Structures are given as C-alpha cells and as structure tokens.
Amino acid sequence: MKQVDEKYYDLLLEIQQTDFVILELNLYLNTHPNDQAAIVQYNEYVQRSMQLKKNFESIYGPLTSFGYSYSPTPWKWGKSPWPWQI
Template sequence: MDRSPLRKLQEVQFALVELQLYLDLNPDDQRAVKQYKELTEQLTEAKRQYEKERGPLRQYGNSSSPDRWVWHKTPWPWEIEY
C-alpha cells in the first residue's frame, strides 16, 4: 500500500509515542531502544522529505522549508483524504 507522506509521518509519530511509553516502564530493553532510534531517524527523514515536497510542517521559524509562506496553498486537516 502506497501511503501519503502525511500518513507516513503520523504512523511513525504514533509508533514513537508508543515506544516512549513502553520504554518508560522497560528502560533496559535494548531491542526497543534500537527500534526507537531507527524510528527517530525515519521521522527526521520523513519530515525533511515532506517539507521539501509539500511545504512546512511547523511555524514560528522552526521549519527547514525554504518556502515558509505557503500555508494558504496547503489543505486544512479536514480536507486531507487518506
């Protein structure tokens, strides 16, 4: 299944939140720590790719997108089809 870039971001972020909760209770689980690090790298790359193709994800100067003023060109969250 081909996922949209936004969907991929959401999935990786969800997995990271779940792993954070798990690691709060199991901090010595090295397999989970490794998976957390891998997902963190995937999230960083997914954000970079999304912003390159579709514009900034964040505001207040935190976006790495060279074109910061495209908010009016992107859909509102309720307009996105998954």
C-alpha cells in the first residue's frame, strides 16, 4: 500500500465529518422542508464539502471516479491510494 502523510488523513476525516452533517441535514429536511435555518446550514456544509474535496484532490488526486471528479493529464485515478485503501 502507498504511504501518505498525516495531512491526507486529516483532510479525509474533515471531508467525512462534513459529508456526515450533510447527510443528517438532508434527512432532517425530508421531514422539515420549510426550516430555513436548516436549509442555510445545509447549503453552507455543501459549499464547505465541495471546497474541501477540491483542496484534497488538488494535492492527492481524485476521491471518486465516474464523473464526480476531474482528472488532470495523465489520468490519476490509479496513482494515489483510494479512500478505501487507507
């Protein structure tokens, strides 16, 4: 398995935590669709997640494939450890 630095794990953990909040807010909003404060919070976390993923991918390469992440040339999907490998 490829070795990665500590920052890799820190960024990945922050992405996972942020996406967990998004999931929980999504479930809450399914039953409380008019809660404006929750919608604002949801949108803030979505924006944060997108920025974290963009930052992570600029340093370590794609997090996902199948159209969710851009790839520079050359193709980088197989160059870094995949999230499930660490």
